[in-house]
Amino acid sequence: MKRWMVFVAVFKKTLIEMRRYLFNMVSGLVTMYLIFLLLFFGAKAVGGSAFQTGGHLEGLIVGYTIWILSLLAYQDLAWQIASDAEIGTLEQLYLSPAGFGWVNASHMAARFVVNMVIISLILFVMMLTTGRWLHLDLISLVPLLVLTVIPCYGLGFLMGGLALVFKRIQSSFQILQFVFVALIAAPMSQFPWIKYLPLAMGNSLLREVMVEGARLWQMSASDLGLATAVGVGYLALGYGGFAYLLNVARDRGLMGHY
Amino acid sequence: MLPPGGDGRLVAGRPQPARPWKEAPDLSHAVDAVPVLEIQGLTKLFRRRRKPPVTAVDNLNLRLEAGEVVGLLGPNGAGKTTIIKCVLGLVRPTSGVIRVAGHDVRTEHSRAIEHASAVLEGARNTYWRMTPRENVRFFAGLHGLDWRTHREHFENLLERFGLSERADELLLNLSTGMKQKVAVVCALAKQTQLVFLDEPTLGLDIETSLELRSILREMARETRRTIVVSSHDMDVIQDVCRRVIILKQGRVVADDTVESLLDLFRTRSYRIVLSDGLGGEVLQELEKVTAGLSVARKSRQTELEFSLPSAEGLYKVIDLVREGGAVIETITQREPDLEEAFLRVIRDGGLK
Numbered sequence: 068m069k070r071w072m073v074f075v076a077v078f079k080k081t082l083i084e085m086r087r088y089l090f091n092m093v094s095g096l097v098t099m100y101l102i103f104l105l106l107f108f109g110a111k112a113v114g115g116s117a118f119q120t121g122g123h124l125e126g127l128i129v130g131y132t133i134w135i136l137s138l139l140a141y142q143d144l145a146w147q148i149a150s151d152a153e154i155g156t157l158e159q160l161y162l163s164p165a166g167f168g169w170v171n172a173s174h175m176a177a178r179f180v181v182n183m184v185i186i187s188l189i190l191f192v193m194m195l196t197t198g199r200w201l202h203l204d205l206i207s208l209v210p211l212l213v214l215t216v217i218p219c220y221g222l223g224f225l226m227g228g229l230a231l232v233f234k235r236i237q238s239s240f241q242i243l244q245f246v247f248v249a250l251i252a253a254p255m256s257q258f259p260w261i262k263y264l265p266l267a268m269g270n271s272l273l274r275e276v277m278v279e280g281a282r283l284w285q286m287s288a289s290d291l292g293l294a295t296a297v298g299v300g301y302l303a304l305g306y307g308g309f310a311y312l313l314n315v316a317r318d319r320g321l322m323g324h325y
Numbered sequence: 326m327l328p329p330g331g332d333g334r335l336v337a338g339r340p341q342p343a344r345p346w347k348e349a350p351d352l353s354h355a356v357d358a359v360p361v362l363e364i365q366g367l368t369k370l371f372r373r374r375r376k377p378p379v380t381a382v383d384n385l386n387l388r389l390e391a392g393e394v395v396g397l398l399g400p401n402g403a404g405k406t407t408i409i410k411c412v413l414g415l416v417r418p419t420s421g422v423i424r425v426a427g428h429d430v431r432t433e434h435s436r437a438i439e440h441a442s443a444v445l446e447g448a449r450n451t452y453w454r455m456t457p458r459e460n461v462r463f464f465a466g467l468h469g470l471d472w473r474t475h476r477e478h479f480e481n482l483l484e485r486f487g488l489s490e491r492a493d494e495l496l497l498n499l500s501t502g503m504k505q506k507v508a509v510v511c512a513l514a515k516q517t518q519l520v521f522l523d524e525p526t527l528g529l530d531i532e533t534s535l536e537l538r539s540i541l542r543e544m545a546r547e548t549r550r551t552i553v554v555s556s557h558d559m560d561v562i563q564d565v566c567r568r569v570i571i572l573k574q575g576r577v578v579a580d581d582t583v584e585s586l587l588d589l590f591r592t593r594s595y596r597i598v599l600s601d602g603l604g605g606e607v608l609q610e611l612e613k614v615t616a617g618l619s620v621a622r623k624s625r626q627t628e629l630e631f632s633l634p635s636a637e638g639l640y641k642v643i644d645l646v647r648e649g650g651a652v653i654e655t656i657t658q659r660e661p662d663l664e665e666a667f668l669r670v671i672r673d674g675g676l677k
Contacts, residue, residue: 072471073467076462076463076466079462079463080459080463083455087454087455088454155449156449156451158410158443158445159445159450159451161414162442162443163468164435164436165467166435170467317416317417318416320407320410322410323445
């Protein structure tokens, strides 16, 4: 079984869908930018010149970028599974000899590439709007972005599993959006336990790179280790939950039902 | 009415020349000694809260060899779709063993599913925002087949199903029949030994149904694939399949060739035309010795249609009619169709 061929097929389909739903993608981008403008001008009006100093503005840009990336990450798979169940293609995806998990992992990887393009565009426009240019050292940035969003993919798998059983789970997306805001915004110095939850540690490390110009190899090995452990741990938990819920769906004959 | 093609196939538009089915060189995965599908003691219970479980499949045993074209028949809830989904791993069996080309579906799902593909009932099976060609590429890709290597086979399939000219249009803009054909092409593009077609003609108009049946019949004749067709449409089964399996409440109640099944009823189904009527008492006696007795009165004639448990029973019927004082004008053996055979088997709970 050529697993690479499965990834290529899924990647090409992702690109085809992007082209077919171009208007939806562009309007999504515009919405994300409008929300940032709202946050930026709102904070500026409330905080005045103090907002633009002390790293608050940079923090907003980095935090917003990670928030968007994490939202895209965990919603993608769950939305895709719910959508495939609704249109009646989910069962065909399960019939790949590469395995349903691999098909979904390919989907996530393909979407990650697309999301990186989207996020780069938004980041560029945000920096252009604020006039604050961050350090974009790709060698340090890309691995940390991956580590930061990996737990969200774990959550994505879990939500995907829930979508297999319960089908309509979109309302839970909204709850998680606010949870993610809290995880990104909460100061780790005051709540040290938060570093064991998704996003918090990655967000802190990304700030170091993008705001303070730190390099990956200059960072504390224990911090990097913790970010990796949190990432891999939540991914494993999420995938475990997905595998369990997949069996529940198969047991109840729910695959493909909507 | 659509014109027949050069090979007798009904085609939309101009007749198409017959081309042999081109199979990829590696299609013959199955070694003949190993059955393409083997099911032993398959049982599936669907558990329900505060209610007794529903038995969808009950201790089913089945063996399909390479090149067989099998029809699965059964009333709603007989377990046809559940069996197919169990074989594909989409539904987890409560007990039993399923092997596809010798691979256990439970423990070697990936290896087993390499040999199976399906068009499932009640599902689109394809992406309507993609073109037929894109769908074929995607679903074949999910099976590890790349476009460049297998292009000729994919294009051949699109052509055989009359889709070449519209292969780059969105499915959204195609007719129901064309969408269904794309779903079948996507299943066939995977080049698997075992193909399940669950209600392949459901919702199609008569012309498209005939066209699809014709293509399937031709494909079944020319390739070594094992094809399982599940359908409520008896004509599809009678037209395409050589073997038929009739299910009732999750159990096999008949498993024979279509011809044998029809022969069985051909020898037992009769129509007798009488020159006058029959009394109620005689009819009551006839009901006791026949099955499915129907009486139709047409002006001065009376038509009796019935089946007999054995050919010898005909003499008893003749005696009863004579005793009733009626004159027999004609006795004919009725030609039963599969629908009648199916209904009889279901009503009797099996072949008797």
